[in-house]
């Protein structure tokens with residue numbers, strides 16, 4: 314069985330300009346160093362607005378920081394007449410490791426479909442960027458009891474067209490929409506139910522090896538007070554943290570979950 318390195322990723326959403334980003338990354342690094350964070354044991358990443366990435370690259374490279382970084386979206390196009398799009402080639406040149414794909418806010422406000430999510434995931438992988446593929450149901454679907462089925466259909470859509478080798482490199486984030494920014498955390502058992510089902514679906518679509526290799530994160534009001542219990546579940550490999558990632562001290566505490574006995 315593969316050992317999956319946990320990943321704690323902070324999704325800054327539309328917060329922090331490029332100057333604030335530099336400060337935030339330096340503060341996070343300082344706090345994690347102070348806590349003797351082991352980056353080999355738990356990966357830490359920030360997903361920043363596009364306009365921050367060049368500045369983040371500079372601090373990370375100049376100071377040799379262990380923090381990784383990524384974008385919150387990526388284009389499925391490489392170049393051409395696509396006004397406003399950001400190419401995977403450009404992102405790769407900025408040293409990004411990750412790109413979030415299909416976040417519920419992009420699905421909701423920008424009409425992103427499963428087909429687009431699949432195309433963006435493929436484009437990222439083609440350029441050596443790991444897509445963090447976001448899936449998860451809204452409250453009405455959860456109340457109707459169709460959350461597993463709904464989320465697995467999003468997984469089917471996102472992975473359509475990815476080979477087994479490509480699929481094995483991805484990260485999936487299960488983010489129930491009703492738990493995002495609401496303070497409402499899914500219970501560890503709720504999260505495990507869906508995340509276990511996602512891993513099961515990857516085994517069906519590909520193989521047990523692929524299912525074993527993919528890291529599946531939970532996202533939705535993650536805090537230092539909830540991460541330890543979430544991480545105790547067998548299929549949860551980390552967190553995609555929104556609001557709490559804007560507070561460097563709190564985010565560092567979340568990344569330090571493994572130190573809590």
Ligand SMILES: O=C(CO)COP(=O)(O)O
Pocket residue numbers: 324416488492493494495496532533534535553554555556557
């Ligand atoms: O959407 C999220 C991360 O991508 C979760 O946001 P919150 O942690 O603010 O609920």
